[in-house]
Amino acid sequence: MTDNTEHIISDFLLNPRKRVYRHLxxxxxxxxxxxxxxWDTPDALIITPARIRSWAGYFLAIDMLIYVNAYLLAPRYLLKGRLLPYLITALGLIVLAIVTIGTLQTLFDDTRFESMPANPSVAVLNIVSSTISCGLLVAGSSTLVLFKHWIVDNRRINELEAATLQSELKFLKSQINPHFLFNMLNNMYVLIRKERPEAADVVYRLEDLLRYQLNDSMQDKIRLSSDIRFMNDFLNLEKIRRDSFCFTITQEGNIDGVWLPPLLFIPFVENAVKHNTDSENTSFVHLRFRVQEHRLIFQCDNSKPVAEGDDDDKSARVGGLGLKNIKRRLELLYPNRHSLEIIDNKQSYTVKLELDI
Structure with missing residues (x-):
């Protein structure tokens, strides 16, 4: 019963289709x-043009008070933790509303003001009472904004936890699988038999790769440099497996100072490796990381086999997770703070991802 009530309330507050009903x-x-x-007294209803004009001014002033606070002051200051600027601007808004109400009612010849005693204490009491009333309206609308923001944050956290767990599990299953390990071990066996020095390098890189997937990838955030090191190991292992394969990783800016959730770029790199195998020509993967002010720009370019079919399922091209899942995770991690562009040509496949960090 409680869960159903919470669902009804959250749906009414967040559903765009019910926006009109919320405002009504x-x-x-x-x-x-x-x-x-x-009403001057409980039994004296007065409906005159002057009172109607007075009420209209009062109604619009209260509307202004609530809407300006809910859509301007609270999002700009309160939700960002800037409490002092919010209190100052909210107090200014309350004063403006009180002055507006008093001015409009005086201009519209509200009879209540004519019959009021000219007593300073009564005037002060009315001002204090009006200030408290307007303050309660501001507090109520702010509470509603905070409650709505809390619901949105809780939803986002729950969805993010589920999406992160799902992506990590699928990534581990798709990246480190028996077939992949078998190929690496087989390469090591061949290199050892031939007494090639690359055998030790394969063992070292494979150990580092496994350490990342079993330890670092389970953290909330890791250094971008750790992610890049993993991708370098992964691509080096792929280069040992394939004779006609080359890759580059370019870094620009303060890479070491960037912390990000793990596994953001690996699906794109896995996709680049998976779909560029070409028995006739040299295949490539080029990665570029650029940190510019508070923005990270990632680009992944990979070659495509000349004979690749045109009817591939492009929605499933990205690293086994699927483009839809990756987009969803980016939306949860970086809402309105990222852009993703995918360019699929006949000879190359390019991913451009920009993040506000």
């Missing part, structure tokens, strides 16, 4: 707050 409900609340303008 808010307008109803504001109407109920401001309708007291038409």
């Amino acid at each position: 409900l808010l307008q109803l609340v504001v109407f109920l707050i401001t309708i007291n303008v038409f």
Whole structure:
């Protein structure tokens, strides 16, 4: 029962299709707050043009108070933890609303102001009462914004945990599998039999690769340099396996100062290796990492076999995870802070990924 209620509330607050109903409900609340303008006493209903104009001004001022706070002040200051600027601007907004309400009601000849006693203490009491009332409206709208933000964050965290776990498990299954290990061990056996010095290098790189996948990839964030080292080991092992294969990794900017969630780039690199095997020509993979101000730019270019079919399932090209899963993970990790471009030509396949860091 509780879960169902929470679902109904969160759906009403977040569902774009119910935006109109949310605003209509808010307008109803504001109407109920401001309708007291038409009563001087509980049994004296006064509906005159002056009162209607006075109520309209009051209604619009309260609307301004709520909407400016909910859509401007709270997102800009409160949600970013800037409490002091928020309190100052919110207080200024409250003062503006009170002055606006008083001015409009005076201009529209509200009879209530004519009958009020000219007592300074009464005027101060009215100002304090109005300030508290407007403050409660601001606090209420801020609470609603914070509650909505909390629901969105909880959803994002839950989805991110599920997506991260799924991607890590699929990555481990697709990257380190018996067939891959068998090929590496077989290469080591051949190199040892021929007494080639590369045998020791294969053992070292394979050990480093396994250490990353079993330890580093389980962390929340790792250094970009660790990710690049893993990709270098992975591509070097692939180069030992294949005679006609070359790769480059270019780094620009402060790479060591960048921390990122693991496994962001490996699916693209795996995809580049998986789909560029060519028995007739030399295949290549070129990686580029560039850190510029607060932005990381990653590009992966790989060759494609000349005889590759045109009817490949492009949605499943990216590292066994699928392009859809990778896009979803990027949306969860970097909402509105990334761009992904994929260029699929006849002779090459290019991935361009930019992240705000």
